[in-house]
Amino acid sequence: MDLAAFYELVEKNKSFMIASHVAPDGDSIGSVLALTLALQKIGKKAVPVINDDIPEKYKFLPGSDLIVKETSANYDVLIALDCGDIERLGFDKQLKEYGAIVVNIDHHKSNSYFGDLNLVDSNASSVGEMIYQLLDGKVQIDYDIALNIYTSIITDTGSIRYSNTTPLSLKILAKLVDKGIRPDYVSRQVFERRSLASIKLLKSALSTLEILADGKIASLLITQDMLKVAQANEEDTNGIINYAREIDGVEVAVLFKENEDSLIKVGLRSNEKVDVSKIAAKFNGGGHPRAAGCQLRLPLKETQEIVLNAVKLAIMEETGERCN
Amino acid sequence: MDLAAFYELVEKNKSFMIASHVAPDGDSIGSVLALTLALQKIGKKAVPVINDDIPEKYKFLPGSDLIVKETSANYDVLIALDCGDIERLGFDKQLKEYGAIVVNIDHHKSNSYFGDLNLVDSNASSVGEMIYQLLDGKVQIDYDIALNIYTSIITDTGSIRYSNTTPLSLKILAKLVDKGIRPDYVSRQVFERRSLASIKLLKSALSTLEILADGKIASLLITQDMLKVAQANEEDTNGIINYAREIDGVEVAVLFKENEDSLIKVGLRSNEKVDVSKIAAKFNGGGHPRAAGCQLRLPLKETQEIVLNAVKLAIMEETGERCN
Numbered sequence: 001m002d003l004a005a006f007y008e009l010v011e012k013n014k015s016f017m018i019a020s021h022v023a024p025d026g027d028s029i030g031s032v033l034a035l036t037l038a039l040q041k042i043g044k045k046a047v048p049v050i051n052d053d054i055p056e057k058y059k060f061l062p063g064s065d066l067i068v069k070e071t072s073a074n075y076d077v078l079i080a081l082d083c084g085d086i087e088r089l090g091f092d093k094q095l096k097e098y099g100a101i102v103v104n105i106d107h108h109k110s111n112s113y114f115g116d117l118n119l120v121d122s123n124a125s126s127v128g129e130m131i132y133q134l135l136d137g138k139v140q141i142d143y144d145i146a147l148n149i150y151t152s153i154i155t156d157t158g159s160i161r162y163s164n165t166t167p168l169s170l171k172i173l174a175k176l177v178d179k180g181i182r183p184d185y186v187s188r189q190v191f192e193r194r195s196l197a198s199i200k201l202l203k204s205a206l207s208t209l210e211i212l213a214d215g216k217i218a219s220l221l222i223t224q225d226m227l228k229v230a231q232a233n234e235e236d237t238n239g240i241i242n243y244a245r246e247i248d249g250v251e252v253a254v255l256f257k258e259n260e261d262s263l264i265k266v267g268l269r270s271n272e273k274v275d276v277s278k279i280a281a282k283f284n285g286g287g288h289p290r291a292a293g294c295q296l297r298l299p300l301k302e303t304q305e306i307v308l309n310a311v312k313l314a315i316m317e318e319t320g321e322r323c324n
Numbered sequence: 325m326d327l328a329a330f331y332e333l334v335e336k337n338k339s340f341m342i343a344s345h346v347a348p349d350g351d352s353i354g355s356v357l358a359l360t361l362a363l364q365k366i367g368k369k370a371v372p373v374i375n376d377d378i379p380e381k382y383k384f385l386p387g388s389d390l391i392v393k394e395t396s397a398n399y400d401v402l403i404a405l406d407c408g409d410i411e412r413l414g415f416d417k418q419l420k421e422y423g424a425i426v427v428n429i430d431h432h433k434s435n436s437y438f439g440d441l442n443l444v445d446s447n448a449s450s451v452g453e454m455i456y457q458l459l460d461g462k463v464q465i466d467y468d469i470a471l472n473i474y475t476s477i478i479t480d481t482g483s484i485r486y487s488n489t490t491p492l493s494l495k496i497l498a499k500l501v502d503k504g505i506r507p508d509y510v511s512r513q514v515f516e517r518r519s520l521a522s523i524k525l526l527k528s529a530l531s532t533l534e535i536l537a538d539g540k541i542a543s544l545l546i547t548q549d550m551l552k553v554a555q556a557n558e559e560d561t562n563g564i565i566n567y568a569r570e571i572d573g574v575e576v577a578v579l580f581k582e583n584e585d586s587l588i589k590v591g592l593r594s595n596e597k598v599d600v601s602k603i604a605a606k607f608n609g610g611g612h613p614r615a616a617g618c619q620l621r622l623p624l625k626e627t628q629e630i631v632l633n634a635v636k637l638a639i640m641e642e643t644g645e646r647c648n
Contacts, residue, residue: 159483160497161511170498173484174491187485188595194570196539199530202567206527211520243526246518271512 001119006134009101009117013076015045017099020081020127022052022090026155026190028082029054031105031127033063034148035079038131038139047071051090055235060189061151062144075099080115082127084108105130125162125169128152132172146179150186159191200230205240205255213312216251216319218244219304223258245269251319252276252311256304259295264303268292268311273318279310325443330458333425333441337400339369341423344405346376346414350479350514352406353378355429355451357387358472359403362455362463371395375414379559384513385475386468399423404439406451408432429454449486449493452476456496470503474510483515524554529564529579537636540575540643542568543628547582569593575643576600576635580628583619588627592616592635597642603634 010016018036020028032048039046048063051070058064070091078099083089083106095102095114104115107124124130128149135141141149153173157165160173177183201222208221222237230236237257244253252274255267266283268276270290277292283306285294296303334340342360344352356372363370372387375394382388394415402423407413407430419426419438428439431448448454452473459465465473477497481489484497501507525546532545546561554560561581568577576598579591590607592600594614601616607630609618620627 154484157507158511159485160478160507161483161515163506163508165501165507167498167502170494170501174494174498177489177494178491182487183481183484183489184487187482191485192566192570193572194567196535196571199533199567199571203527203530203533206523206530209523209527215520242516243518243523246516247520247523248517 017075019049021088030148030152126156197232198236201232215249341399345412354472354476450480521556522560525556539573
């Protein structure tokens, strides 16, 4: 990463738009706010921009009230965080119309290097971790900045449960706790808040659980009717697929979600062996080996049959065992 | 902590029983195995003793097959780990009959200092963390020892979600990942294994959810019938109360569990304000301010009415607001 070029660019310019992707999460919001607050601290004009609603649970983050949606204002520099490509920003105009210079700071392997300056580190657990490294020794990382970075790292590592957790991530977390961050407080905000609707939806979804292929496949269903009865929204469906994936003996978990326009969204997760991105690709979907998805415009029953057969085949190919 | 005395004692003696409490968890098993393997590594005779069954999910820990239940053998030294008092060991005989010298290594504030040598550090997240500090620089911490210590720390901190997570805990985790520990692998073993029975039980329990007192109380019920239908056991009920506690706006969560002998076990959790140990105490129970429990030998309906009224009263006293 060319840090010197980044520091020079910050020194030479005055106004910065710090932007990140739609459907914001803890890393995009936390890293945008950490960098915004740090730039403001050294006397720069910095505005955080996310072209979407900020989920309630992230409103405890210092500076979250500063975030605006897409703006027509011009800045010297547009810094895009946590965006593999420019479409993720959800902006209408060309990037150059927002900032004369475009900086792309990201940790996705698939990054398209769309910036004039690109800081891409696919080994970083989170963009928050990259922002920490950028600021370390340059700006005093105060409590507010620390809280944003801590939230970035724990959300993107699932509280150090995912494979992207590195010694560096843990060392940075240690330094942030040294600055007064209370791990239990942050975790309560990020991980331990459930809407009543999400609990009701979870109950309905779990009652659809089917175990197939000698226990290697677990399948769940969320219908439009369930969403209505629970008064739940899209966000409330997050994480439900993991209940299927975590069952002892299960290798592949599948979640079928009925969309309003009779499209069926299919989520796929695997534990150790099966590359579910290959299964998703068969239906024009995509993703990672352990987490992928696709969409089918077919009746529910038919979709379930086709996808579950593809999963059985993939398990058979991977394990050499015939599934029933 | 008098580390010098500990090192001297290890040097002077040959055989060690490394013991911990009944109802073993990740910290007791992990710390017992880490210390056992380290002592064996420097040529000592060391036997891990836990007078209870080892839960399936901890059998991935290196050395877990060495663990024996209470033994009549005599050792030079008995080292008790993670035990606030000697009763926790669940042994029949006096401690001196197992080891001529008794060492007590623990992190509970309430520790009774029952050893000839007592290393008690209530600021340590886990006994595993204390064992790391004891071994650091003295024994080469290899992968097997590292895996046991890593498991100790993440189980007792709830994957760094609890308030006992300190900069030191995080720094030690960083060093262990540097030694080859894969955070996602360990987390999968410890946190991401659910029995099919536990999922079925969760579904039934969630369908009993009641929200009271303007959303401040959430109550769940687990009957003997639910356990039978789900083919679930006591362990499968773990954590279900948190679904009630984590609902937005809830201050106190209550779980009623019907026992075989028509006793009702009541679990109580609170989020920020109410000291549930005081509520439990009214019914001869006890616990901590945020987690407590009691038992009532009354019909279910009556138990629910009495306990929920006590919770309403406690919330009213705490918040000054009248509950409905």
